Amino acid sequence: MSPDLRTRLSNVELENPVMTAAGCAGSGRELAQYFDIARIGAVTTKSVMLEPRAGRPAPRVAETPSGMLSATGLQGPGVDVLLQRDLPWLISRGGRAVVSVAGGSAGEYGELARRISDAPGVDVIEINLSCPNPAGQGRHFADDPEEAARVVSAVRSHTRSDVPVFAKLAPDVPDLVGLATACVEARGDGLSMVNSVRGMTIDPRTLRPAVAGGMGGLSGPAIRPIAVGCVYEVHAALPHVPIIGMGGVRTGADVLEFLAAGASAVAVGTINFADPSACVRILRELEETLDDRGVTRIADLIGTAHRPMGAALGNTSATL
Numbered sequence: 253m254s255p256d257l258r259t260r261l262s263n264v265e266l267e268n269p270v271m272t273a274a275g276c277a278g279s280g281r282e283l284a285q286y287f288d289i290a291r292i293g294a295v296t297t298k299s300v301m302l303e304p305r306a307g308r309p310a311p312r313v314a315e316t317p318s319g320m321l322s323a324t325g326l327q328g329p330g331v332d333v334l335l336q337r338d339l340p341w342l343i344s345r346g347g348r349a350v351v352s353v354a355g356g357s358a359g360e361y362g363e364l365a366r367r368i369s370d371a372p373g374v375d376v377i378e379i380n381l382s383c384p385n386p387a388g389q390g391r392h393f394a395d396d397p398e399e400a401a402r403v404v405s406a407v408r409s410h411t412r413s414d415v416p417v418f419a420k421l422a423p424d425v426p427d428l429v430g431l432a433t434a435c436v437e438a439r440g441d442g443l444s445m446v447n448s449v450r451g452m453t454i455d456p457r458t459l460r461p462a463v464a465g466g467m468g469g470l471s472g473p474a475i476r477p478i479a480v481g482c483v484y485e486v487h488a489a490l491p492h493v494p495i496i497g498m499g500g501v502r503t504g505a506d507v508l509e510f511l512a513a514g515a516s517a518v519a520v521g522t523i524n525f526a527d528p529s530a531c532v533r534i535l536r537e538l539e540e541t542l543d544d545r546g547v548t549r550i551a552d553l554i555g556t557a558h559r560p561m562g563a564a565l566g567n568t569s570a571t572l
Contacts, residue, residue, distance in 0.1 A: 255542040256549045259293070259516050261494050262416035262441040264375050266293035266348060266517060269550060270507065270535045273498045273521035274299050274352035274378065274420070275324070279338035280345065286528040290346030292535060293517055297334065297342075299354040299380040302364060304330040314453050314462035319472025319500070320522050321453050323463040326354050326383070331364055335371050343373035350376040350496075352420070353407070354383045362406035369411040378418045378496075379407055379440075382447045382469075394422045394447070397434035404438040416441035418496060423475070423482050424449055429489045442494040444519070445486065446479045472522040476500030480513050487514025487555055502530070504537025511550065512557040 257268035271294045277283050280295040289295055307327025314321045334351070342349050351368050355361040361379065368374055381394035381403060393399050400419065408417050419435035421428065423446040432443055448469025455462045479499025487495060497515030500522070501507060507518045523530045547553060 253548070255539060255547055256551075257539070257542075259550060259554075261376055261418070261496065261517060263414065264416055268293045268535060268538075269511065269515075269517040270531055270538065271350065271496065271517055271519045272296050272524065272531060273519035274350075274380065275322075276521040276524045279334070280342045280347050281338070283524065283528055283531070284345060287532040288346075289342070292531045294348035294350050294375060295342055296350040296378060296519060297338065297352055298328055299326055299352040300328055300331050300334045300364065300368075301326060301354050302331055302360055304328065304333075309464045311463055314455075314468070316453055316470065316472070316474065318474035319470055320525070321451060321463055321468040321470050322448070323465050323468035325465075331367055335367065339371055339373060348375050349373050350378050350418075352378045352380050354380040355403075356383065358402045358406040361403045362410040365407040365417075366410035369415045374415055376416050376418055376442075377407060377411055378420050378444050379403060380420050380447070381435075382420070382422045392422065394431065395425055397427070397431045400431055401434040401438035404435045404440045408439040408441075418442040418444050418494075420444035420447055421482075421486075422447040422449075423478050423499075428482055429486055432486045432490060432493075436490060436493055442496070442516075443486065443490075444496040444498065445515075446475070446482050446499050449475050449478065471500070473500040473502060476506065476509075480509055483510060483515050484513040484557060488558060491555065491558075501534065504534050504539075504541050507534060507538050508541055508553070511553045512555070514555045514558065516554055 259269045274296045279297045280289045308325035353364040419440045448471045451470040453462045483497045494516040497510035498519035510518045
């Protein structure tokens with residue numbers, strides 16, 4: 253008998269916990285030629301803004317020894333294209349939609365939420381808080397719990413009550429638990445963790461930053477221990493708040509790690525660029541691992557790492 257992979261993000265039930273991460277799968281169309289996108293729990297769209305945005309000049313991406321540094325500048329066609337083209341296509345293919353939103357003010361975020369939450373097929377709205385705040389001297393909204401809470405409150409106030417709102421947090425902030433708590437107190441229904449880690453790489457030939465603008469977001473295997481630690485820390489402080497974990501996921505064992513730390517679902521990001529069928533492979537590996545351990549319900553694994561020694565489920569000696 254196959255394990256029950258169903259999981260919940262607030263009031264939304266997903267068939268399994270494997271999702272795509274924002275910015276790593278478009279709106280699902282790019283991956284659909286490799287697998288049936290209805291097989292995974294959900295597709296998280298690339299962060300959308302009110303108006304079309306050209307993004308930063310090239311070069312935007314640089315390879316690192318254990319990941320990728322990117323600085324796209326939130327390029328995209330704007331919310332009208334999402335609503336008229338991308339979202340209907342995703343729903344027509346049986347996909348579940350988590351729509352990521354980005355903005356330059358709480359008002360922009362709120363207007364995006366108002367327009368998106370009324371669209372058919374939107375399961376969750378994810379707030380990308382790693383956007384520069386023009387009123388905060390270029391700091392990101394995620395850097396300031398008060399500003400982050402203002403954005404979350406604006407989105408929640410303009411979103412249908414049956415559509416959960418998840419705040420996406422960055423790991424490189426002074427007080428992650430304080431930030432998470434502020435977002436939940438602003439009526440956020442859940443959290444997505446973590447966004448990429450700010451960093452830089454220098455081109456050894458030119459001795460200049462390898463991506464335009466200098467700084468970029470580091471993703472991939474290098475940040476997975478950071479991400480797992482962040483999920484663990486926040487779940488310990490807010491155990492009843494659902495978390496979408498992400499950061500360097502490449503295998504089913506990586507998903508299991510995030511679930512044990514306290515995530516209810518796990519998003520797959522950078523590996524999609526190298527292995528477009530990674531999501532279904534990871535899902536298969538997760539099923540095989542659960543079967544080996546004798547685990548019948550994935551919900552029973554969430555937060556296992558917080559339990560006393562000896563209280564873990566299944567065959568703990570099984571190979572991950």
